[in-house]
Amino acid sequence: MALYDRIADLPLVVDGVEFDQHERDTSSGFTRVTTEIALHGEGATGRGEDVTYDEDDQRSLPDADLDLSGEYEFDEFSRTVGELDLFPTGPGREDFRDYRRWGFESAALDLALRQAGERLADALDREPNAVRFVTSMGLGDPPTTDRVERWLEHDPELEFKLDATSEWTDDLVADLADTGAVRVVDMKAQYGDAEVNQRPDADLYRRVRDGLPDALVEDPAYTDETTDVLDAARERIAWDAPIHGVESVEALPFEPDWLNVKPSRFGSVASLLETLEYCDRRDIRTYGGGQFELGVGRGQVQLLAALFYPDAPNDVAPRAYNDPEPSPGLPSSPLDAPAPEDATGFRWER
Secondary structure, three states, X not given: XXXXXXXXXXXXXXXXXXXXXXXXXXXXXXXXXXXXXXXXXXXXXXXXXXOOOOHHHHHHHHHOOOOOOEEEEHHHXXXXXXXXXXXOOOOOOOOHHHHHHHHHHHHHHHHHHHHHOOEHHHHHOOOOOOEOEOEEEEOOOOOOOHHHHHHHXXXXXXXXXXXXXXXXXXXXXXXXXXXXXXEEEEOOOOOOOOOOOOOOOHHHHHHHHHHOOOOEEEOXXXXXXXXXXXXXXHHHEEEOOOOOOHHHHHOOOOOOOEEEEOHHHHOOHHHHHHHHHHHHHXXXXXXXXXXXXXXXXXXXXXHHHHHHOOOOOEEOOOHHHHOOOOOXXXXXOOEOOOOHHHOEEOOOOO
């Protein structure tokens, strides 16, 4: 049975919806705002998180005139939400529509499972495992290894996903290699007009390819200047920003060995599960990614990692790893698998 078919027919009763906004400064130098979506029904509450990045889009969500009350099967609710305009104003970017839809669908899946008294793991017939995670960061301007070294002083076993820039030097890459802790280098060349987008840089790609031979190279750009550099490390090329369903995987320049799975990019639960099954059939390895979740969404991406790619370099570290400096008592990688009492519904709460 296909994964989605295992949950598509779950009964779901929705009586009302509420919104709870979260705000936090991040180590990347911006203030993150997200909205937790709470669907209520039959004495239970299901929660999801809208991770849209535009603050104005987030602030306007509580003004949305949405009547979602009714009795559904989960797939019927998914199709209903997919046909609605969930933005009172905006969105700032078209892909934010998928982010918001995921927030509502994940809340609905959580509610349906809770109303059934069931865990997502049981519904999908998969057992969660301990989750290996990396912490994600940039290296500053000008870039240095200072932040990496501070975190390694806190936890010598910590692993990293790092955002590269053209200012990375040979010496910097050599110092990073000496740590033995870099698992993914994000080139951020697939974000179009977004502020975070980095221009294609053959010299940078070659520097990382040769200097960090065990690290995945995420989201480079293929151009006349970069193709030869990248083809020499094709088995280490990973894709993130372009991936939002099976069609987007098939549209890549070549069949990939690695994909970063960020659930909110898929919009629907059906698209996410279909893509995970596609990757499994074709031996495409996957690892999890987050979107600076501040609420229930972080546990949800961690739970998906526990179910589907627990041993990969998952960018799903606990929220405190987004702070500028390490704090005492942070959990180390791997995170223990969720106990049954901590994972009812579509949720992992610690």
